[in-house]
Amino acid sequence: MKWNRLNETNGSSLALSFTSKKSSFNRYQSRAAYFLIAPTLLLFVVFMIIPIAMAIYLSFTSYDIISEIEWVGLENFRRLISDEILWITFKNVGVLTIFYVPLMIIISLSLAILVTKPYRGVTIFRLAFYMPTVTSAVAASIVWLWLLNAEYGLINQLLSYIGIAGPAWLAESAPAMASVIAVTLWLGVGGNMIIYMAGLKGIPNQLYEAARIDGASGFQQLIHITFPMLRPTTLLVSTMTIIGALQIFDQAYVLTQGGPANSTKTIVYHIYTTGFEQLQMGYASAQALVLTLTILIFTVINFKINQSKD
């Protein structure tokens, strides 16, 4: 017991023979450690711990930067219930998530399967698929603003070649939401493709060999080997994708400014407007807490769904 503990605290068996020296040395070591983590901890407390406590406190107050903070109790949360625009943004983000998350999983996994094929030049495809991920959502949205231009945009001009009159993508509710989803997918599939590639690499090849010997088709191998073996990866990708989807801002802000008629306005966009344009910081904090709770609930549900299959 004593042996173990000593080894644990020092990591070196040498220390056993210098028990008294060791304790002063350990003190010295912890001093060095505290010195090394001090800047991180200081910033963490100032910009994370205090803000989290403040967020909870602020949600019970009315605060507009200019006047004093005023305690209003549950008033903000009562107000949330009748906040029509907030519920519209929740609905928008809900619709977005329902389409976006499954598409993200299907597309990024398909791309990963594609680029783990042992063909020559596959690296080039990997890079091409990943490239949108390195660009900013703002720059990408501006490019898409041009591509989706109703009259002169590339998309509608290409559609006109095959006799389709494309919609005014960003000026009508349904196409606008579809555009936001498509652009977000285009931006993000590369990153998740990489994560799936790592997951695919972890599947032992013998499983496939055995399945082939048993005469399983490619599709059967996909269903019975690839999907089940990738479940932890899918849990990770879906969790991150849901968390990301619930917090989309940049694309909606640049592509559509939330329009037409709030149809693409997101929750974070609404919080940004409430807090920083209308300066209702207490109320915006209450909205942010509700979003945090929503994210938590969806994450837990997602974990439950993915685990129950085990």
Next chain:
Amino acid sequence: MKQKENVKKLLFYILSSAIALLMVMPFIWSLLTSIKPDEEIFSIPLQWLPSTFTFDHYIEAFQSVPFGRYLFNSLYLAVMGVLFNLLFGSMSGYAFAKLKFKGRNVIFAILLAAMMIPGVVVMIPQYIVLNNMPLMGGNDILGQGGHGLLNNFWAVILPGAAGSFAVFFMRQFFLTLPDEYMESARIDGCSEFRIYWNLYLPLTKPALATLGIFTFQAGWNSFLWPLIVLNDRSLYTVQIGLQAFTFDKQTAYGPMMAATIVIILPIILIFMYLQKYFIDGANFSGIKS
């Protein structure tokens, strides 16, 4: 059998090329738009290649908006973000991986848990904290009276200077390094800080490179936070400046595409040159949760 394999190969190349084209086309199309004369930008049916190359849109982009200034601001913020994260991330990462101290596991767990907190919940409190930073921007010792660190580059640099991700990333790397150097250096009487700085830090160059590139990309691309805390036009980043373009110059697609290319190009060039690090970083950021 061989024929079947060839068909599969052909299908692979056709499908992959089509998707690759879809992924890359927006970049090519905005590049082509930026070097076309105006009348060819708006021609129907569309004209793929410009009949004459023109850099007028680039000149216009830089003249109508102080884009050079924005580029400098973004570069400065991104580089500062990288330097601070590499320094603080490696310092704490080393301490968490290699040193024993009271509360190590608890503090580390709290740092990790913070990664799960959505950014939007601390957005408003962080703004208020910066606004009330004592003795900054005309504030008194209680943080009243002035505007604190708002409209100051530190408002962007400080909250992101020691990200949990950087700490976690560096810790994982330090864990892979053996303890033996540390032990023999201690017997030789080397100070703990020098063991970190002279012995272990140089061994983490690959990790630092990956983390640095990832942090640079995040800094260069960040939008919402700078938009909130930097309201002075002279402090705008390229992302804010670019967005301002869409509102100010609703139909000037030529200069807009030129500006977009200018801010996408550096990151794409870095990506082409250092793609291995991007891929490692992306891979690692996935493993983090």
